Amino acid sequence: MSKREYIPLTSERIRELTLKANDIRRELVKMFGIAGGGHFGGSLSAVEIVAALYFDVLRMSPNDPNWPNRDRFILSKGHASPAMYAALCDLGFFPRSVLDNFEKPGNPLTMHPNMHKVPGVEASTGSLGHGLPIGVGISLGARLDGRDYRTFVLMGDGEIQAGSVWEAVMCAAHYKLDNLVAIVDRNRLSCDGLIAELQCQDPLLPRWEAFSWKGREVDGHSVGEVAAALRAVPYEPGKPSVLIANTVKGKGISFMENKPSFHRANISPEQTQQALAEIATRREEWS
Amino acid sequence: MSKEPIIYHLAKDEQYEDLDIEKALTREAWSVALAEMAEERPEIVVLSADLIGATLACRFADRYPERSFNIGVAEQDLIGVAAGLALTGKIPVVATFSVFLLMRACEQVRTDICYPNLNVKLIGTASGLSFGLGGVTHATTEDIAIARALPNMVVIVPADYLETAQAMHAAMARQGPVFIRVGRSAEPVVYATEPSFEIGKAHQLREGNDVTLIGCGVMVFESLRAADILRDQGTSARVIDMHTIKPLDAEVVLTAARETKAMLTVEEHTIIGGLGSAVAEVLAEAGVEVRFKRIGLPDIFATSGRPDYLRELYGLNGKAIAEHATALLDK
């Protein structure tokens, strides 16, 4: 695996990335405002991860979305698509007008992403537990082609209850896919509430490592920490990498944080305005 | 309609045991054919789920180990990995028992392969009653219906060894998902030489103007045997090998419906959702009047047993098909 060159992670760089994350937050709240509601919780918890990937870690070319050497990112928790759409739009994969018509009839940006409709989207997701097996296949394909791109797969911590995820975990370890990176957005909530009440997942990182992956754990809302951790893959040559990102569901909007009811919710225009005001305040603090 | 294929000589005896029939493994045909293509097409890769041997994927894998992936007993992962490989430009050919391929991993086949219309070929082995000894957990008599219901999926049920090989070539020449349904034990040879093969174009194997028998898979051979029996009784039976269930050759169905008095479909599958249903849909929508009967398993799971025992038990052999045809004509 060849070494990548990155912009040094100075405090200025981190500030830049933090502002990008804040922009994603603003855009996705606007999108949900347009649609009258959406998957707020899991989109907001993934914002820093998505920002670190698209604005720092992924090697790609917005003018040539199918460039064979691009890094692949699969949003396996497809319901968080607005976070990805906001990043793709910011990078120029498609025009702003598309973003402003989220979920409108005929608009390519749908609740769950469609790879044939949206440039930059690598897989059509929405059914949980599918992304990692697909990521394994892409990583095997990269190896067959002798290419050095990496494949990143973002999953929810509810999602990793799926058996198909663990089939892929074992498969990736067997093939020693150190070009594959799993990221778990560990916000501790799924649809119905606390994951811990459905299934005990602790200790999480040792479980992955027991399956011969190598992992790290970070504060998933520190974009600098996330970027640094994703720049550092593979954590061990010959092993797939996993990053457990500890997050807060609904992060950044006070009345949504840690609220199971905001997994998916409809909100009023007033609530949208309040959410946007909170995001604007945070932007000022960082500017 | 493709050019007249050469039909293997049919003995007249009614019992399998008495027959000196040439048989060959359809589950071998696909992988031998694929291995022949592999040299020139480096994008071909093969995957299985701990059934490289049982599906005879090993005919390919032994020659091209670096392009073969045994994913283990993990069918959902199997399909996802195939999807991922297809996204990098490979043409994955996935082989495992039909029941696990289309049922354990049904949603992956639908969502990861058919929805994005990826170029993945699926080989379902041990289908129909061919693994009857395995019982309900292995014998697969609902897979055509499931595969047919999936948008973008082409469904092929070849009659014998050479037709399976031809189907594999046709599948590889086409972009998009294709399901090929094959058996387990050696099945009678229908085509003595390679038939020409076009997806969606049925083979008419016998001319006839009293009754039409439309079969798929191993039931094509049994339909030919039924036609022999009927001929001896003075009834002329048209026999059609409907190797492609989707897209269905509607023209051959409607022509036969106009030119013969009765029509029977024969499949090693329940009569729900498979060949018989596909033909019935064409007839009903065209408003053609013809006496019609679907032969297959009724709405049941088959009991356990050897394939020829089960075919006898459920009336899926030449003799029973001929009786059904006569009864339908006499109605």
Ligand SMILES: Cc1ncc(C[n+]2csc(CCOP(=O)(O)OP(=O)(O)O)c2C)c(N)n1
């Ligand atoms: C296979 C499947 N089952 C159920 C759902 C419905 N569903 C959508 S999101 C979700 C909860 C996911 O929780 P988690 O993975 O933790 O996501 P996050 O909390 O990050 O939004 C469920 C059950 C689905 N999309 N796919």
